[in-house]
Amino acid sequence: VTTTHRLLTISGSMRTGSTNAAALAAARGCVPPGMIAEAYTGMADLPHFNPDDDGESVPAAVADLRARIHGVDAVVFSVPEYAGALPGTFKNLLDWTVGDGCLYRKPVAWINVSTTSGAVHAHASLRIVLGYTGADVVEDACVHLPVPRQAVTPAGTVEDPEILAGLRSALTVLATHLDALARATDPDEQVEAQPS
Numbered sequence: 001v002t003t004t005h006r007l008l009t010i011s012g013s014m015r016t017g018s019t020n021a022a023a024l025a026a027a028r029g030c031v032p033p034g035m036i037a038e039a040y041t042g043m044a045d046l047p048h049f050n051p052d053d054d055g056e057s058v059p060a061a062v063a064d065l066r067a068r069i070h071g072v073d074a075v076v077f078s079v080p081e082y083a084g085a086l087p088g089t090f091k092n093l094l095d096w097t098v099g100d101g102c103l104y105r106k107p108v109a110w111i112n113v114s115t116t117s118g119a120v121h122a123h124a125s126l127r128i129v130l131g132y133t134g135a136d137v138v139e140d141a142c143v144h145l146p147v148p149r150q151a152v153t154p155a156g157t158v159e160d161p162e163i164l165a166g167l168r169s170a171l172t173v174l175a176t177h178l179d180a181l182a183r184a185t186d187p188d189e190q191v192e193a194q195p196s
Ligand SMILES: Cc1cc2nc3c(=O)[nH]c(=O)nc-3n(C[C@H](O)[C@H](O)[C@H](O)COP(=O)(O)O)c2cc1C
Pocket: 013, 014, 015, 017, 018, 019, 020, 021, 080, 081, 082, 083, 084, 085, 114, 116, 117, 118, 119
């Protein structure tokens, strides 16, 4: 069975020249065969989360975020640490995902690009928040690949061979996980398991 895996990357930094965004751009450029990746670029358009606005109709930017997540097989995050926590803008994005369950059982992974503290608080928090969303954290695809600012090219990506090798390896783990899920839900694979 040949299945195309669709991947959405979400950066938690809005900074021009962001190391997190660059790592994700590089990741999109080196996905394994059978995987296609697109970037989510709408974080700045999301309104401040307000449960009053989270009903049958939601702001257009929120509907777009949710549709993009529903439309892919997996999400890869890369997020900096601000003041010992997740950036508020990014936490705002995650809060908007809770209401419609778009991350529920969605395979997710993250790339931690921190070169200093390891951004351990942000990633511990990311794990907790993703736990609330019910996302399927693919542990072996979550990697710490330090990306120094000088490794970001003018085009906003990363060309360092070691970082690219780390990204390829993580994406291959993710693709293997998605292959296994696809096999588990493929009716042809299940025919033999049914009682005769
Ligand atoms: C307001 C602010 C607070 C920060 N707080 C932390 C922090 O608590 N821990 C940390 O490791 N880095 C901290 N940093 C450093 C950023 O995580 C670092 O600059 C990172 O590269 C930003 O990611 P980007 O290159 O994708 O924008 C902070 C940066 C800013 C601007």
